[in-house]
Amino acid sequence: MTDATSNPLFGLWQPTQLQRLYYGSGVVSKNLLDCLPNETSKAFIITGNSLATKTPLVQDVERLLGSKHAGTFSKIREHAPVAQLNEAIEVVKNDSSVDTIISIGGGSPIDSAKAISYKLHTQSDKWLYHITIPTTLSASECTMMAGYTEVNGVKTGVGAKELVPHVILYDSMFVLYTPQRLWTSTGLRALDHALELLYHPTASEIPARMLCLQAAGEIFTYLPRYIQNPKDENIITRLQLASFASLGFLGHNTKGSLGLSHTLGYALGSPYGIPHGVTSCLTLGHVVKFKARDLEAAKQIARLLPFINESPSGDVQVDAERVGERVFKLVQRLGLDVDLGGYKVGREQIPVITQKVTGAEDGLVYDVVEGLVKELFV
Known part of the structure; x- marks a missing residue:
């Protein structure tokens, strides 16, 4: 590809697999169920402990999903330690009905959801459909990379075009709980x-x-x-x-x-x-x-x-x-x-x-x- 800095009027842009971006107050309650990939979808939620225990947000999403809620993993910590990822992967692997992952939170839950999908793919050739509800401005939802922390404390990452979330829901009501x-x-x-x-x-x-x-x-x-x-x-x-x-x-x-x-x-x-x-x-x-x-x-x-x-x-x-x-x-x-x-x-x-x-x-x-x-x- 031509160097875009030296010639800004000759270049290429290749879009990601993002399918929908909703924004505004209340878009989660209005649109979440319509975002699932099919009528039989089951969704697994990835989030952090604070959002799950100190706010009503995760419980609200669980109620919205109803019978389509396959479970919630709320142990994700800052910088996404690999031990938590592996634990979540085992939960998802044990439920073959799960085809969707919903990340709620900042960069760590979003990156964790992407890394879980990547690791599952390496083990089963299956990619998860990813819906994300960001609560910070970290913009992890925009990339095809997933960063997480190895046991030795070193941040590492994986990347694939299939890791870009399919749906982003920017709901300002969810941010009211963000410090x-x-x-x-x-x-x-x-x-x-x-x-x-x-x-x-x-x-x-x-x-x-x-x-x-x-x-x-x-x-x-x-x-x-x-x-x-x-x-x-x-x-x-x-x-x-x-x-x-x-x-x-x-x-x-x-x-x-x-x-x-x-x-x-x-x-x-x-x-x-x-x-x-x-x-x-x-x-x-x-x-x-x-x-x-x-x-x-x-x-x-x-x-x-x-x-x-x-x-x-x-x-x-x-x-x-x-x-x-x-x-x-x-x-x-x-x-x-x-x-x-x-x-x-x-x-x-x-x-x-x-x-x-x-x-x-x-x-x-x-x-x-x-x-x-x-x-x-x-």
Whole structure:
């Protein structure tokens, strides 16, 4: 495929298997049963303990399903430990009537549902039909990748085009139970997606980059407004749609990892128990300012200025730096973490983190990444 950065008007976008996207208050109660693949479908729910025990959401979905509810697994924890996945797989394997999996929650339940489907396929050649009800802005529902944590604490992943959920239900009523800090930090994760896809060398101009610009602008505008009124379901829905736009048009043709901020986030996340929304708060501003040194990346980043109510100067590298500064200011305005001071990560971990990101122990790339990692410490 032609490099989309060097020639934005010649490219390719290959859509995923997503069939439906519902959004708005109450769409789960109105549409869930119609989303099942056939009249005899049985659905298995994957979620976390907090949603299952501290909110009525899971019980509401169970009641909606009625006789089509095959069971609920609510032991999914942050970063999706593999032991929980294997336990859920055994439950599903023992019920041959299950053809659908419904994930309710943030990135961990959604990734877990995808990983369960993948592992089942390797054992039985069967893919599960996936309906997801996201309650954060992590946008895991938009990808064909599933991340989970191995027994040794290392985050790993699997990927296949069949892992993209078939149906997404963005119901703002479900988000009313999401803790505000979780919502806003995963909003930074969505911004991370939008910016890294914007300067990704194989991203398509249409629809990926154009929608990433729109998504980033919406996130900059509406995350602060959410803080002022966290029960405003119109604001919640706008942010859900921005989250989808940040990654939902990734397409099959985008090659390689999303970007350095994400790679740093994986190295910081499960090994040190830091949520991925928070890792984006820590890394994104630094990475954007670093990418401003790359002229091709800077050209893409600078395109964002009009979407965040700023005028371009004409110097794309200076303008890209300004975007990085705006990311820092947004994180601070939302009261989110700007460094690793609140986490048990000592400076002696700098070479460990750097090696995980680069796969090397020295060299130019190592030195560059080490400099970025050092900036995360107070």
